[in-house]
Amino acid sequence: MGKKHHPQQKLSSFWSAFQSKESGKITTIFPRALYADLLEPTQPKKSKFRAPPADDTAPGTPRNAQDSYKAAAAECKAKVARIVRECERTNQKFTDADFDIENDPSSNCLFGLVRSGDRPAPIPQPEPFPPPPPPADDAASVESLEFETYFPGSVHRVNWVFENPQFTVNGYSSTDIKQGANGDCWWLAAVATMAHRQDLMERVCVARDEECGVYGFVFQRDGEWISTVVDDNLYLAADDFQEDSYDPSGKRARDWRRQKQTGSEALYFARCDDPNETWLPLLEKAYSKVHGDYESVSGGWPGQAVEDMTGGVATTLASNRVLRKDRLWGELLTASRDSKAGGSTTVDANGSGDHFVFSLAAMSNSFSSEKNGLALGHAYSVLQSREVPDEKDPSKLVRLVKIRNPWGQRSDSGLGEWSGPWSDGSREWTPYWLSALGHTFGDDGEFWMSFDDMLQTFMWIHRTRLFDETWTVVQRWTTAHVAWVTGYLRARFVVDVSRAGRVVLVLAQLDERYFRGLSGGYRFELHFVLRNAATGERVCRVRPAHSWDTRSVSCEVDLAPGRYEVLPKITATRRRGARGVVDVVREYADKNPQKLRQVGMLYDLAHAQGGIPDEDGAIEARRAEKKAKREEKRQREKERREREKLKTEREREKRRRERALRKAKKAVEVAAKAIEEVVAAEEEKHGHEHGEKKDYKTAAEPTPAAPITAPPPGATESTTLPIHSKPPGTTPSDSSNPASQPVAESKAADADPEKASGSAPTPAPPSSTSAPADPAVPEAPSAAPVSAPAAEQSTTTETTETATTNSDSESDTESDTESETETEASETDSESDSPGDETPPRTPWNAVCVIGLRVYARDPSVAVTLVEPNSKTEAAALTVEGRPAGATM
Structure with missing residues (x-):
């Protein structure tokens, strides 16, 4: 029976498997290795005016707009x-x-990278101007994109x-x-x-x-x-x-x-x-x-297109949420005055000199495709805004807006122009109004309607602010790992303002329209909070007007000099059926290589923004580091083998010297024994000649011979020679170490049984006429110089062995540490995945979003910096309002 786990452990294991162990984002479709044989200009390059900070904390570079x-x-x-x-x-x-x-x-100029299949056979063309579908999600998710x-x-x-x-x-x-x-x-x-x-x-x-x-x-x-x-x-x-x-x-x-x-x-x-x-x-x-x-x-959305062609910042307004209609109407009048002035500076009611252009989107909350002659799910242009005295009551001003359908004419079914009040042919038109507005009827896609009808008919108003040479812009990009649970990111942008005035902040993600098919499996929605860094007081909170327009969110606010913090919040949802970037690249590298080159290059250029991590460069750096480690390990192994070889040679030399020493000792012993025999014979002969009978043991007791010390460890046992004096070159430890004497005596006894039994020949008393005894004098000390180099060699060998052992131990320790780390990581993964019967998702959660903050101000020294919290306590302080997730956000 399997081991039972606590329900909490099962749930924790599910979420552990739900999250990706290796989170990250592909930032380069074509790695550097593919460009190895090409000239430098053909490789992706960064924008000239991009501000690539030296590190994550470096501020972006301000420049004129x-x-x-x-x-x-x-x-x-x-x-x-x-x-x-x-x-x-x-x-x-x-x-x-x-x-x-x-x-x-291959129709690469007509169609994108990922297509519905081979090009189908021609089908009958529909009517020239059918009601278009609602604008597709600009992120081109698989479930929303109609090929x-x-x-x-x-x-x-x-x-x-x-x-x-x-x-x-x-x-x-x-x-x-x-x-x-x-x-x-x-x-x-x-x-x-x-x-x-x-x-x-x-x-x-x-x-x-x-x-x-x-x-x-x-x-x-x-x-x-x-x-x-x-x-x-x-x-x-x-x-x-x-x-x-x-x-x-x-x-x-x-x-x-x-x-x-x-x-x-x-x-x-x-x-x-x-x-x-x-x-x-x-x-x-x-x-x-x-x-x-x-x-x-x-x-798409018209506000985005205006941004792309003017460099402005679009704000989407919900027509049913307008708080002060007079303020919006004043901005519409400012845009009309700009068009009449040909773009020269005009001053609005507040004296700010701001410039705007407007466009509209007609949407529906139901399945209706038209409303009062207008196609829903369609974009329209605002051409003029006029405030004209009423024909019957000149003291009353009538607010009218001139709008245009990009179709340029009605469809065959008569759809395309407003059919309510102030439409072509309606009863509101009199000679006075035709003259005052300069309007003529016609099937040209242009029509007038009242300001109030515009707010009730069009769901979204796209207002784009334009910037001239008086504005300064600075931006900063980074990547953010988006958790499955929603909340504000630990990282935040810091904005330093030195001059009081209007500031426009835009939090944006990369425009995925440029690399459709490689946008990945997540759809992101951006939010942010602006607060005063000194007091912590919230200045504004920004979120999208609707969930379809996800490219950016922005706010306009008047700020005093000081430091402000932008706290981003990103929500991520999976795109059902979306294909991973790796899968798309694998398929189209052979299926349509030229289109993949085009879209992949656009992807790489978009992700070359300053502040976005260079994942390919990081991989190359890790490869270089691993290669350096392998080279270092190979060098250490080579040095180890050389040390082993040197050690073997030294041991071989040591054994050769030990053999020579044993041979010398044996020769000395044989010579000493021969000398003793000669001396004994001479003494015996001399005693017989003089007729003297002496006890040599009692007559003259000789000085006991000091035994030769034991050879170094590893040396072969040899017979020691008792001598009457310490030979030259013997170290003090060799003669004064009492612990070594019993060993030496034991070895001497084993080597010479006669000495062990006490039957050693009795030496003769000193005599000046005893010539045969003189040869023993040079022979006895001759063994000492032979044994001394062996001791020195032993000491050197032991030192080398110690150094080798320490080096090998360090190498073994490094290997053991790496092995233990890998084992611990493996055990951690096993522990996190083992409990529970829940099936993990098909693809672990790995949502990474590229975001950038762009700031416009009439302040040449405005600066933006990315800041990471220094501690968990500081990160906890970033929580705004501390409320849990709601039903819709």
């Missing part, structure tokens, strides 16, 4: 000039190799399509705009909002050469301006005249071209109302190119 734009515009003009020179050299019109729609067999199906008939250049092509006819105008087959009404609504201001459009359309067919544009991406160029190839709705058709005179082909492939009406995507005007389809092509393809710009 227009610096990034000026650099991108200059770069764009240089590109166009370079292309024109090349066209003159080759005598050919420009063809954009990066976005060549004329030579695109587009495009079927353009042919591709031709501008001078082939238009009889008298002109980039603009009488300047830019919102009345020029007509939507095509793409679902980019949100972008067209933003263009129409800007088109009545020539200065804003000229900032986007930077340079061109119509003869060479090259056009340069600039857009903002993630707070930085970028430039792009496109050629003048455009998609047409009709196919080319079939070559196999019998047409000997060519009349049928000419008629086909004139009727179906000539003028603005022949274009497949967006087009201008004038039959020879080209700026809108080329601008749409450039916007699609920077995002990767036409499909990537299908579905």
